[in-house]
Amino acid sequence: MITGFLALYIFMLAAFTGYEIISRVPVILHTPLMSGSNFVHGIVLVGAMIALGHAHSTIEIVIGVIAVLLAAGNVAGAYVVTERMLEMFKTSKPAAPQSAEKKP
Amino acid sequence: MTLPTWMPALADAIYFLAAVSFIWGIKRMSSPRTARHGILWAGGGMAAAILVTFFLPGMHHLLAIVVSVVVGGGLSWWVGRRVKMTAMPQMVALFNGMGGGAAAAIGAVELIKFNAALKLLTAPSRLVPDTSPIQPEAWATHAAQAIRTAVHLSPVELTLAFLGILIGAISFTGSLIAFAKLQGWMDKRYIYPLQRWVNLAIFIAAVVCGILALIAAIEGQPFAWGLLIAFFALTLIFGIAMTLPIGGADMPVVISMYNACTGLAVACDGFALQNEAMIIAGMVVGAAGTLLTQLMAKAMNRSLANVLFSNFGGGGGAAQQEIAGALKPIDANDAAVMMAYAERVAIVPGYGMAVAQAQHKVWEFAKLLIERGVKVKFAIHPVAGRMPGHMNVLLAEAGVPYDLIEDMDDINPEFPNIDVALVIGANDVVNPVARTDKNSPIYGMPILDVAKAKNVIVIKRGRGKGFAGIENALFYADNTRMLYGDGQAAAGELVAGLKTLDA
Numbered sequence: 106m107i108t109g110f111l112a113l114y115i116f117m118l119a120a121f122t123g124y125e126i127i128s129r130v131p132v133i134l135h136t137p138l139m140s141g142s143n144f145v146h147g148i149v150l151v152g153a154m155i156a157l158g159h160a161h162s163t164i165e166i167v168i169g170v171i172a173v174l175l176a177a178g179n180v181a182g183a184y185v186v187t188e189r190m191l192e193m194f195k196t197s198k199p200a201a202p203q204s205a206e207k208k209p
Numbered sequence: 210m211t212l213p214t215w216m217p218a219l220a221d222a223i224y225f226l227a228a229v230s231f232i233w234g235i236k237r238m239s240s241p242r243t244a245r246h247g248i249l250w251a252g253g254g255m256a257a258a259i260l261v262t263f264f265l266p267g268m269h270h271l272l273a274i275v276v277s278v279v280v281g282g283g284l285s286w287w288v289g290r291r292v293k294m295t296a297m298p299q300m301v302a303l304f305n306g307m308g309g310g311a312a313a314a315i316g317a318v319e320l321i322k323f324n325a326a327l328k329l330l331t332a333p334s335r336l337v338p339d340t341s342p343i344q345p346e347a348w349a350t351h352a353a354q355a356i357r358t359a360v361h362l363s364p365v366e367l368t369l370a371f372l373g374i375l376i377g378a379i380s381f382t383g384s385l386i387a388f389a390k391l392q393g394w395m396d397k398r399y400i401y402p403l404q405r406w407v408n409l410a411i412f413i414a415a416v417v418c419g420i421l422a423l424i425a426a427i428e429g430q431p432f433a434w435g436l437l438i439a440f441f442a443l444t445l446i447f448g449i450a451m452t453l454p455i456g457g458a459d460m461p462v463v464i465s466m467y468n469a470c471t472g473l474a475v476a477c478d479g480f481a482l483q484n485e486a487m488i489i490a491g492m493v494v495g496a497a498g499t500l501l502t503q504l505m506a507k508a509m510n511r512s513l514a515n516v517l518f519s520n521f522g523g524g525g526g527a528a529q530q531e532i533a534g535a536l537k538p539i540d541a542n543d544a545a546v547m548m549a550y551a552e553r554v555a556i557v558p559g560y561g562m563a564v565a566q567a568q569h570k571v572w573e574f575a576k577l578l579i580e581r582g583v584k585v586k587f588a589i590h591p592v593a594g595r596m597p598g599h600m601n602v603l604l605a606e607a608g609v610p611y612d613l614i615e616d617m618d619d620i621n622p623e624f625p626n627i628d629v630a631l632v633i634g635a636n637d638v639v640n641p642v643a644r645t646d647k648n649s650p651i652y653g654m655p656i657l658d659v660a661k662a663k664n665v666i667v668i669k670r671g672r673g674k675g676f677a678g679i680e681n682a683l684f685y686a687d688n689t690r691m692l693y694g695d696g697q698a699a700a701g702e703l704v705a706g707l708k709t710l711d712a
Contacts, residue, residue, distance in 0.1 A: 119489045123496030130239040135597035139465050140301050141238045142497050145231045145251055146472045148490040149311045151262045152482050156318040158268035165318050172314035174281035179308035182285030184252055186300050191245045193605035
């Protein structure tokens with residue numbers, strides 16, 4: 106069980122980690138990064154599955170199914186969108202040396 | 210289904226690795242060279258975490274889970290694949306809202322389970338036959354403990370479940386409104402007198418309902434359903450009410466904030482469910498999202514409070530300065546010639562170019578100029594497009610190498626040396642009144658110093674105003690020429706103009 110101060114420590118450390126790892130991100134990556142973190146909180150799907158998996162009454166099952174549907178939408182959609190955005194950065198590489206010659 | 214006894218341990222290990230992969234993935238995503246690997250890392254961790262969840266002990270309704278995952282995930286995947294690059298920002302809003310809704314729903318399920326367990330607790334005597342050798346009271350304490358462990362909800366966790374609902378529900382409806390606004394389904398901003406106070410009242414009412422229901426739950430009373438439903442409804446309404454008055458130009462900041470909110474809600478739920486991967490992933494996104502929100506607000510020269518609580522371009526304050534001069538049109542051929550014989554050309558794209566899908570034509574034009582020996586740069590304002598970095602993505606899509614793309618701070622000192630600045634579909638981000646007119650709503654916003662270039666050509670559809678609804682002094686400047694037309698058509702004419710020059 107994670108309780109009391111142990112939880113606080115995890116919260117605190119995770120918060121600092123999140124803050125530090127993106128502190129030097131260039132503007133060019135703001136939108137893909139927002140989309141990427143949008144994907145990461147798609148882990149909510151695991152929670153939704155656990156909630157539905159342990160549901161007993163009908164109302165729990167109904168809300169649980171809604172949770173899983175929404176969470177699965179979050180995780181799949183965010184992945185595709187992020188992947189498509191980041192794919193763009195690959196195509197610019199072969200073209201870069203060609204234009205570098207033209208640079209002063 | 211019987212599962213091997215080491216299964217929970219394996220699940221814990223995989224959740225741990227997933228948490229590592231998320232942090233590593235986000236870290237990689239914050240540099241252009243490693244960004245693509247970042248999403249793959251995070252994706253791998255996510256897939257493993259989802260898969261192992263199916264094999265957790267005590268999972269029921271597996272069929273319902275599989276069907277929901279396939280339907281929800283499949284639909285999103287399909288939409289995400291097909292949507293145009295220009296529509297990415299609203300997609301982020303939509304998917305984020307879904308995550309927030311899921312977080313709120315999880316909180317709701319946990320509360321209902323807790324309530325069901327309480328009912329069993331409050332009526333232990335019926336379950337224990339009088340002949341039982343154990344004292345009923347002792348049995349009750351024992352049962353209480355057993356059920357509490359079973360549902361994992363101590364007062365702290367109950368509080369966090371409520372918090373998860375509150376934040377998740379606000380993020381859910383707020384993001385959906387943001388999506389609708391960016392999608393163009395809700396063009397208007399809905400403003401009425403005392404709006405801020407009404408919103409505050411809704412929020413306080415929601416929190417009060419939540420706290421009352423929470424206290425009742427902690428004291429072990431069965432739920433007052435009216436209170437809970439009111440709590441839910443009020444939080445959902447608050448998300449809508451809070452987002453309605455915010456203008457489209459500020460939406461990126463708002464979406465980023467809701468993204469951070471969903472992260473926090475997920476962390477709260479993770480705590481209520483005792484799932485470490487959710488706690489860590491949610492908290493990391495919560496913190497990273499908060500920082501990202503601040504960075505975006507900074508790029509627009511606005512504080513977060515300003516975005517949320519003041520109505521941008523609301524028309525208050527003194528009258529704006531009159532702009533003198535006239536609009537001077539130019540023909541596409543002349544414009545092409547002007548740039549063909551220039552030494553340095555800066556192309557300043559804005560969202561209008563993306564809407565017209567002109568980025569490919571513009572890049573074709575730029576390539577022809579480069580072949581002629583013209584030094585071409587793309588000047589990008591931090592909030593060009595609909596989000597910071599959005600324009601970079603759109604240009605990258607067209608194949609523009611990113612060493613030709615310059616950020617505002619790098620290119621601004623160079624503008625006096627630039628022969629021709631070609632502004633295409635950008636408006637507010639090149640408006641000099643942001644520097645000169647204190648009464649302008651965009652006063653103080655950092656802009657590209659296009660006006661300082663020797664010549665300026667503005668490709669524009671018509672004489673309309675920009676997103677912020679402000680007249681642009683640049684268009685009236687002596688060194689500015691207007692090239693009227695749809696972005697793509699105009700860029701095509703420029704290309705044709707260059708080609709006839711060589712023919």
